Amino acid sequence: QLVESGGGLVQPGSSLRLSCVASGFTMEIYAMGWVRQAPGKEREAIACSSSQRGNTFYSDSVKGRFTISRDNAKSTLYLQMNNLKPEDTAIYYCAGGGGFRESCPNIPQDYDFQGQGTQVTVSS
Numbered sequence: 290q291l292v293e294s295g296g297g298l299v300q301p302g303s304s305l306r307l308s309c310v311a312s313g314f315t316m317e318i319y320a321m322g323w324v325r326q327a328p329g330k331e332r333e334a335i336a337c338s339s340s341q342r343g344n345t346f347y348s349d350s351v352k353g354r355f356t357i358s359r360d361n362a363k364s365t366l367y368l369q370m371n372n373l374k375p376e377d378t379a380i381y382y383c384a385g386g387g388g389f390r391e392s393c394p395n396i397p398q399d400y401d402f403q404g405q406g407t408q409v410t411v412s413s
Contacts, residue, residue: 384404
């Protein structure tokens with residue numbers, strides 16, 4: 290099970306930190322990432338942390354503004370989001386994928402499971 294938290298309504302330029310608590314499985318052995326879906330758009334894989342070597346991957350849309358991190362001891366995944374823009378408005382899902390080792394899923398469909406999501410709204 291994955292449970293996200295930390296979403297909310299913020300102004301452009303603000304920051305938010307999302308958290309995802311995993312339970313019922315060993316998060317350490319999975320690639321863990323964040324997928325978002327904006328209104329009327331397809332899901333987008335935006336950030337991922339590999340299970341091995343601590344590699345991180347970002348979509349061009351968030352690179353340089355968002356930072357993904359994980360604390361395997363706490364079974365928690367984080368997404369620090371800085372300089373938020375209105376186009377970042379979406380439901381953000383935590384997701385996990387098995388078998389990727391040093392890499393990560395490239396598309397949302399490659400993840401094996403995801404949480405229920407947390408809403409992030411960026412508006413003035």
